[in-house]
Amino acid sequence: MSETVSHSKTVKKLSLVVLAMFGFGFALVPLYDVFCDITGLNxxxxxxxxxxxxxxxxxxxxxxxxxxxxxxxxxxxxxxxxxxxxxxxxxxxxxxxxxxxxxxxxxxxxxxxxxxxxxxxxxxxxxxxxxxxxxxxxxxxxxxxxxxxxxxxxxxxxxxxxxxxxxxxxxxxxxxx
Missing domain, CATH: 2.60.370.10 (Ctag/Cox11)
Known part of the structure; x- marks a missing residue:
């Protein structure tokens, strides 16, 4: 039973990591544009x-x-x-x-x-x-x-x-x- 709880916690943590990475991917383009505007890069x-x-x-x-x-x-x-x-x-x-x-x-x-x-x-x-x-x-x-x-x-x-x-x-x- 403790092994199932451990797997459940791991799946939840990995799901949060995947969601965070997905969100970061969407935020990356506007963040890059702001960075380029400030620094003049690109x-x-x-x-x-x-x-x-x-x-x-x-x-x-x-x-x-x-x-x-x-x-x-x-x-x-x-x-x-x-x-x-x-x-x-x-x-x-x-x-x-x-x-x-x-x-x-x-x-x-x-x-x-x-x-x-x-x-x-x-x-x-x-x-x-x-x-x-x-x-x-x-x-x-x-x-x-x-x-x-x-x-x-x-x-x-x-x-x-x-x-x-x-x-x-x-x-x-x-x-x-």
Whole structure:
């Protein structure tokens, strides 16, 4: 009888452990997002338009901003930057374009998700206007140039001279006939 009680206690303890692990799994994503927002890790950029702070331009420094694009699995679009890199002075506003073409035989809606590397530089990369703020619906065969207006904050640490802005394009819509 004592062996049954012992097994019962063990099962109850293990069940609580499993429930706690399950709960932690659900809490992990929001906790990770908060951690990344605080530390600037993971290269997450602002997801809303920044206002341009016209505090002058630091012409003594030049930052190279590189642009990289990729498609998530299952999105048959051509997606690329019009230029691969640009030199900017901290505080200087720039405008660049990206090209997209829906090569599918049906309409699709895409969403570009940005990331900046090195991750700590994401806090200093400010998008004033970006195609990544909205969904991009394209009919079959349709092509478009999409704009990005940005500036690099003057407070960017002096040891960073190159930023890489990477966009991953995801299919977020349903197939249309």
């Amino acid at each position: 290269g997450k950029t602002n997801d809303t338009a920044a206002t341009y702070n016209a505090n002058g331009v630091d012409e003594s420094r030049t930052i190279t901003v590189q642009f990289i694009t990729r498609n998530a699995q299952g999105i048959p679009w051509q997606f690329s930057p019009v230029i691969n890199s640009i030199d900017v002075h901290p505080g200087e506003m720039k405008f660049v374009k990206f090209y997209a073409k829906n090569k599918a035989g049906h309409a699709m809606t895409g969403q570009a998700v940005p990331s900046v590397s090195p991750g700590m530089a994401a806090n200093y990369f400010n998008k004033i206007e970006c195609f990544c703020f909205t969904n991009q619906p394209l009919a079959a065969g349709e092509e478009v140039e999409m704009g990005l207006q940005f500036y690099v904050d003057q407070d960017l640490p002096s040891d960073i001279s190159t930023l890489t802005l990477s966009y991953t394009l995801y299919d977020i819509g349903k197939k249309s006939s």
